[in-house]
Amino acid sequence: xxxxxxxxxxxxxxxxxxxxxxxxxxxxxxxxxxxxxxxxxxxxxxxxxxxxxxxxxxxxxxxxxxxxxxxxxxxxxxxxxxxxxxxxxxxxxxxxxxxxxxxxxxxxxxxxxxxxxxxxxxxxxxxxxxxxxxxxxxxxxxxxxxxxxxxxxxxxxxxxxxxxxxxxxxxxxxxxxxxxxxxxxxxxxxxxxxxxxxxxxxxxxxxxxxxxxxxxxxxxxxxxxxxxxxxxxxxxxxxxxxxxxxxxxxxxxxxxxxxxxxxxxxxxxx
Amino acid sequence: xxxxxxxxxxxxxxxxxxxxxxxxxxxxxxxxxxxxxxxxxxxxxxxxxxxxxxxxxxxxxxxxxxxxxxxxxxxxxxxxxxxxxxxxxxxxxxxxxxxxxxxxxxxxxxxxxxxxxxxxxxxx
Amino acid sequence: xxxxxxxxxxxxxxxxxxxxxxxxxxxxxxxxxxxxxxxxxxxxxxxxxxxxxxxxxxxxxxxxxxxxxxxxxxxxxxxxxxxxxxxxxxxxxxxxxxxxxxxxxxxxxxxxxxxxxxxxxxxxxxxxxxxxxxxxxxxxxxxxxxxxxxxxxxxxxxxxxxxxxxxxxxxxxxxxxxxxxxxxxxxxxxxxxxxxxxxxxxxxxxxxxxxxxxxxxxxxxxxxxxxxxxxxxxxxxxxxxxxxxxxxxxxxxxxxxxxxxxxxxxx
Numbered sequence: 287x288x289x290x291x292x293x294x295x296x297x298x299x300x301x302x303x304x305x306x307x308x309x310x311x312x313x314x315x316x317x318x319x320x321x322x323x324x325x326x327x328x329x330x331x332x333x334x335x336x337x338x339x340x341x342x343x344x345x346x347x348x349x350x351x352x353x354x355x356x357x358x359x360x361x362x363x364x365x366x367x368x369x370x371x372x373x374x375x376x377x378x379x380x381x382x383x384x385x386x387x388x389x390x391x392x393x394x395x396x397x398x399x400x401x402x403x404x405x406x407x408x409x410x411x412x413x414x415x416x417x418x419x420x421x422x423x424x425x426x427x428x429x430x431x432x433x434x435x436x437x438x439x440x441x442x443x444x445x446x447x448x449x450x451x452x453x454x455x456x457x458x459x460x461x462x463x464x465x466x467x468x469x470x471x472x473x474x475x476x477x478x479x480x481x482x483x484x485x486x487x488x489x490x491x492x493x494x495x496x497x498x499x500x501x502x503x504x505x506x507x508x509x510x511x512x513x514x515x516x517x518x519x520x521x522x523x524x525x526x527x528x529x530x531x532x533x534x535x536x537x538x539x540x541x542x543x544x545x546x547x548x549x550x551x552x553x554x555x556x
Numbered sequence: 557x558x559x560x561x562x563x564x565x566x567x568x569x570x571x572x573x574x575x576x577x578x579x580x581x582x583x584x585x586x587x588x589x590x591x592x593x594x595x596x597x598x599x600x601x602x603x604x605x606x607x608x609x610x611x612x613x614x615x616x617x618x619x620x621x622x623x624x625x626x627x628x629x630x631x632x633x634x635x636x637x638x639x640x641x642x643x644x645x646x647x648x649x650x651x652x653x654x655x656x657x658x659x660x661x662x663x664x665x666x667x668x669x670x671x672x673x674x675x676x677x678x679x680x
Numbered sequence: 681x682x683x684x685x686x687x688x689x690x691x692x693x694x695x696x697x698x699x700x701x702x703x704x705x706x707x708x709x710x711x712x713x714x715x716x717x718x719x720x721x722x723x724x725x726x727x728x729x730x731x732x733x734x735x736x737x738x739x740x741x742x743x744x745x746x747x748x749x750x751x752x753x754x755x756x757x758x759x760x761x762x763x764x765x766x767x768x769x770x771x772x773x774x775x776x777x778x779x780x781x782x783x784x785x786x787x788x789x790x791x792x793x794x795x796x797x798x799x800x801x802x803x804x805x806x807x808x809x810x811x812x813x814x815x816x817x818x819x820x821x822x823x824x825x826x827x828x829x830x831x832x833x834x835x836x837x838x839x840x841x842x843x844x845x846x847x848x849x850x851x852x853x854x855x856x857x858x859x860x861x862x863x864x865x866x867x868x869x870x871x872x873x874x875x876x877x878x879x880x881x882x883x884x885x886x887x888x889x890x891x892x893x894x895x896x897x898x899x900x901x902x903x904x905x906x907x908x909x910x911x912x913x914x915x916x917x918x919x920x921x922x923x924x925x926x927x928x929x930x931x932x933x934x935x936x937x938x939x940x941x942x943x944x945x946x947x
Contacts, residue, residue, distance in 0.1 A: 297947070314603070315603065316601055316603075332768075332946065332947070335772065337771060337772075337945060337946040337947075338945050338946070338947060339943075339945065355771065355776075355777070355942075356776070357685055357688070357691060357774040357775055357776055358685060358774075359774075360772060360773065360774035360775075361774035363772070364772070365768075365772055367765070367768055369765055370765045370766070370768060371763055371765040371766045371769070373702035373703065374705060375701060375702055375705075379701050379702075380702075382701055383697065383698040383701035383702055384698060384773070386694050386697075387694060387698070387773060387774045387775075388774075450599055453599030453600075454595075454596050454597070454598075454599040455596075456599075457595035457596060457598075457599050457600055457601055457602060458592055458593075458595050458596030460595075460601075460602055478598075478599065478600045478601065478604065479599065479600065481601045481603040481604055496603075497565075497601075497604065498566070498607055501565075501566065537566060537567060538563065538564050539563065539564050539565065540564070540565075
């Protein structure tokens, strides 16, 4: 569904943000995109949705060049950016204005999610708080049933119950022909929701693996003392050390923060 | 020493299903929640749940009827009990013995525990 | 590319509906302001019973409000582009750049040109009616043999009566051109589009004038073709040439706007 080859990109005269980045992603997955501040997560998402252009790179999404912004491409993509502003209309008006662009729009699903999120269609979008607007955008995006759904920091600003609702709704609504990309710093919010981990660092994709692959190969444990040799990466923790080791028998919970730090610190996890 | 670390998400889901099979909530032959239902209930990726179901199927605890769903097999309960016994003898018991030795526990100290165990067994 | 990725009437309808729902508040506000401005300026104009309102005195008001409000309206076309974050929301709408352009052109220029005279007629007639009802003692006033009071409602026949049809068409196209240029500016600049457009167009215009001045006055550049046309065309032909030139510049400005929309980025 996503095919990016040899992407170079920079803003104006700044240093290269992406240096020959390549990425291929299939439908049916929920991908977690992690990266430090300024690593270019949002830029990558904007390139995928055709909001920005990188003239020399080959970016193909569902067989289309995003920047052409053809209607048949746009009606299959929904992007919820980290920050956005909506017209000063009521929720109901926004839905009336935008829903019919999306051929598989599911109003029942929308109203159900809005109820779960405690939003009312009579609410005015301009009067909602940041978190409430985010909830609305998430609800709307999921109801479009677009093939490519992109969320930039979706759980940012969500209250605690809403985060669980977000996970449940996303987990339940993914179809085999859909791809969800979630860019986030809040890995705890999405660790069981995603099935593919994508780590962006220094203009490159530094890790691109499924979580079962990671769970099979590595164990994430806490030890009181470090023993030489078997530790791939370690960090000081209240109970001693958090370490990544080669997996033995039973799989452990993947500590994504630990894994992320290992990857951006250049640990070679093959 | 290593601390007790939480089990991986696959294990957590599998254990949850197995617990419900042993407790009789999912009797032999009954249909367990579909991948989508399970995803919606716990907010976990469908592919992760599917992987777990495949693993349970490989262990003959559930079986897949194409297009209908996953069903608890007839000998699922026995299968799970066997697996858990193996886990108990292979993993938990050695850990227990290790601790007994480490703390120099005597027969007398442990006696009330074994008495209680016997009692429970007779009650059954 | 299949043609329906450029224009599809159904999708255009959806987009029109979407834009109307999203922006109707501002549109109503705008027309309300125009209505009020016409009403207030009409009353101001006819406060004195000796006003020449009945004798084409309303035409300057009509034209001034037409151009100012028209430029303001078109100069702030593409309202989403005033704001980076709304630009993204707007660009994600599954509609082609051509449809977006056509919609704004219809709403901000065609509808404006058609609706404005009607609003002017209604609003000024209301002002006239109110003024006539409170005559300050004057019942019938004549100035130089012309009846100035009671005031009459306007008649658009007078607007065209004194104009050659060719000149009228040329001025109409020139108005459209002015609006389209403001419109192109609205698609190009994010902040203060109208002011920036006026500055840019002003500079272009001055440069053009400067060149003509340099060529004809300082360098005494006289091409026989210029001499020939200067003396041998009729007034009607002049209007035709003017209309054609303005129409071509209008189309160029529209094409420019189209490419601006197509290449628009939301960073």
